[in-house]
Amino acid sequence: MIECKKLSKKYRSHSALSNLNCIIRENTITGVIGRNGAGKTTFMKLIAGYLKKTSGELRVMEENPFTSLKVSANSIFIDDQMSLPTSLTLRELLNSFARFYPNWNEPLAKELMTYFQLPQKAYVQNLSKGMRSTFHAIIGFAARCPLTIYDEPTTGMDAAVRKDFYRALLKDYLAYPRTILLSSHHLEEIENLLEDVLIIHNQNAFMHLSVSELKESVVAVKGDKAAVSEFTSMHNKLSINEVVPGMAMAIVQVNNYIRRENFPKLTFSNLTANEAFIYLTDSQEGGIDRVFERSELD
Amino acid sequence: MKFYEESDLPIYIQVAEWLENEILRGQFGPDDKIYSQYQLADLFTINPATAGKGLSILFENDILYKKRGLGMFVTPHARSVILSKRKNEKLTLLVNGIVDEAERLEVPFDELIDMLNRAKMKNIGERQE
Numbered sequence: 158m159i160e161c162k163k164l165s166k167k168y169r170s171h172s173a174l175s176n177l178n179c180i181i182r183e184n185t186i187t188g189v190i191g192r193n194g195a196g197k198t199t200f201m202k203l204i205a206g207y208l209k210k211t212s213g214e215l216r217v218m219e220e221n222p223f224t225s226l227k228v229s230a231n232s233i234f235i236d237d238q239m240s241l242p243t244s245l246t247l248r249e250l251l252n253s254f255a256r257f258y259p260n261w262n263e264p265l266a267k268e269l270m271t272y273f274q275l276p277q278k279a280y281v282q283n284l285s286k287g288m289r290s291t292f293h294a295i296i297g298f299a300a301r302c303p304l305t306i307y308d309e310p311t312t313g314m315d316a317a318v319r320k321d322f323y324r325a326l327l328k329d330y331l332a333y334p335r336t337i338l339l340s341s342h343h344l345e346e347i348e349n350l351l352e353d354v355l356i357i358h359n360q361n362a363f364m365h366l367s368v369s370e371l372k373e374s375v376v377a378v379k380g381d382k383a384a385v386s387e388f389t390s391m392h393n394k395l396s397i398n399e400v401v402p403g404m405a406m407a408i409v410q411v412n413n414y415i416r417r418e419n420f421p422k423l424t425f426s427n428l429t430a431n432e433a434f435i436y437l438t439d440s441q442e443g444g445i446d447r448v449f450e451r452s453e454l455d
Numbered sequence: 456m457k458f459y460e461e462s463d464l465p466i467y468i469q470v471a472e473w474l475e476n477e478i479l480r481g482q483f484g485p486d487d488k489i490y491s492q493y494q495l496a497d498l499f500t501i502n503p504a505t506a507g508k509g510l511s512i513l514f515e516n517d518i519l520y521k522k523r524g525l526g527m528f529v530t531p532h533a534r535s536v537i538l539s540k541r542k543n544e545k546l547t548l549l550v551n552g553i554v555d556e557a558e559r560l561e562v563p564f565d566e567l568i569d570m571l572n573r574a575k576m577k578n579i580g581e582r583q584e
Contacts (some may be wrong), residue, residue: 186502327500331493349466352504368505369465 158183158304158336159204161362163213166199172360173199176213179355179362181338183303186330188347188368189340191357192438197340198236200357201306204338205234217304232304233258235297237290237312241281247292248277251299258300260333266299269325273318286313294322298329306338311346323350344431354430358438368430375433376415379406380423388423395436408436466501470509475518475537478529485531489519516540 159181166174174196181187191197202208203215206222206229215221222228241250247270255261270277273291281289290313297305307326311319327350330337341347344354348368356364356371364371375395378388385405389397397407408428417425428436464472474490477483490498495506510527513519518536519527530536557567 185504324500327496327502331496331503349499349501349505352502369467372465 158218160216161214164200164203164210164215165212166196166203166208167211174203175360177357177360177362179365181336181353181355183336184334185352186326186337186339186350188344188351188354189338189357190344190354190434191340191363195357195438196360197357198308201234201308201338201340204304205232205306207234228304230257230259231302232306233297233300233302234306234308235293235310236308237286237293237310239293239296243280243282246278246280247275250281251296254296254300258302260301262299262301262333265329266295269295269298273321287315287318290314291318291322294325298325301329301333302335304336304338308340309342310339311341311343319346323347326350344434345429348430354434356434356438363438371433372427372430373414374412375408375410375428375436377406377408377426377428378420378423379426380404384420384422388420395439410437466499467505467508467512470495470499470501470506471512474509474513475541478518478533479537483529485529485533487529488525489513489527489529491526 159179161177161179164174164177165172177196177200189197189201199208203210204217204222206217206225209223217225217228218231220227222232245253251266251270255263255266273288273295275284275288275292275295281292284292290310294307294310297307297310311322314322323346326337326339339347339351348354351368353365353367354371355362358364364374366374378385379400382399382403382405385397385407389407389409392412393410395408395410397405400406415425417423474483483489489510492503492507492510495501495509496503499506510519514521514527516536517530518533520530521527553567557564562570
């Protein structure tokens with residue numbers, strides 16, 4: 158469905174994406190995860206054809222999305238700031254989407270508007286942040302596009318609505334399978350929905366794997382300081398600290414399965430997918446604590 | 456959703472274990488059709504691929520078999536496969552853990568056997584009530 162080779166995007170001299178490679182299969186739900194400013198939105202807007210690439214290759218449905226009518230008619234990009242005309246009511250907006258998208262599911266749109274208590278006669282600019290995001294999400298469901306992209310769709314939604322949104326996303330996907338890209342800062346909320354996770358880090362596709370592979374790629378080890386050091390010397394150490402004198406705890410990236418029984422002196426524990434992601438993309442050794450330590454030294 | 460809040464097992468393994476429990480408690484008998492990956496996805500709000508992975512673990516372990524175009528069914532010997540697998544894996548692991556902990560706490564082996572007996576008696580007593 159989507160193929161990127163050495164895809165790059167620059168805004169003037171500022172590089173937002175550089176040499177990104179990835180392939181996204183048809184009818185999968187992929188979570189696009191990254192720290193602030195990593196390039197998630199740029200990546201998704203390039204795919205939707207909203208932005209023109211600077212260099213590299215990008216094929217969506219076998220075409221260049223920036224100039225493709227096919228991509229435009231078969232994809233939808235949902236975020237919290239979709240520029241919708243302010244002179245039309247919600248109902249009129251839905252009607253115009255219905256005219257553009259051939260698979261538009263009007264009964265679903267109607268039911269969802271009622272369920273989330275969105276008044277048909279309201280205007281988008283008068284909606285609260287959360288209700289506006291909900292309205293955008295409804296458009297995303299009802300458009301039933303083969304490629305549906307949600308960039309931070311739950312901004313402003315309260316916990317109950319977010320839960321409904323994720324459930325609706327899954328149910329709709331089961332009924333009408335399609336390719337979905339979903340970015341969020343709350344990996345723990347979406348991980349069970351995802352087939353794959355694409356981690357964008359430093360303007361690049363850092364990892365592309367399943368949620369369980371992400372979890373298994375990072376472990377926490379605790380134990381005698383010497384034993385922990387010996388273990389970390391064999392693997393990619395992401396963080397280590399001395400909990401109490403003589404006892405250390407380390408976070409380690411592992412490439413293959415660790416036979417835990419071979420390390421009787423160490424205690425292993427798993428991380429959540431979100432914790433694994435944070436450690437893997439933490440470029441600053443020591444984290445925020447180090448900043449305070451440094452500033453106190455000055 | 457998490458089936459067991461404290462569990463840090465991957466979801467597909469939790470799905471497989473949940474289905475095994477359903478078979479153990481008689482919800483599905485030999486040659487019964489089991490939930491499809493889409494039903495499981497809907498039931499637990501998880502990705503259908505994850506649910507499918509759970510099903511294929513059971514298929515590989517000879518607990519389920521496939522009928523082309525019809526879905527997955529419980530094998531006639533599913534129960535005994537699950538029971539012996541659990542005995543070999545889970546129970547062995549738990550017993551090892553108990554023996555290790557007893558040694559750490561310097562509990563003599565005889566006393567450990569007594570504790571096991573008491574636990575057994577307690578269960579029998581509860582069943583009679």
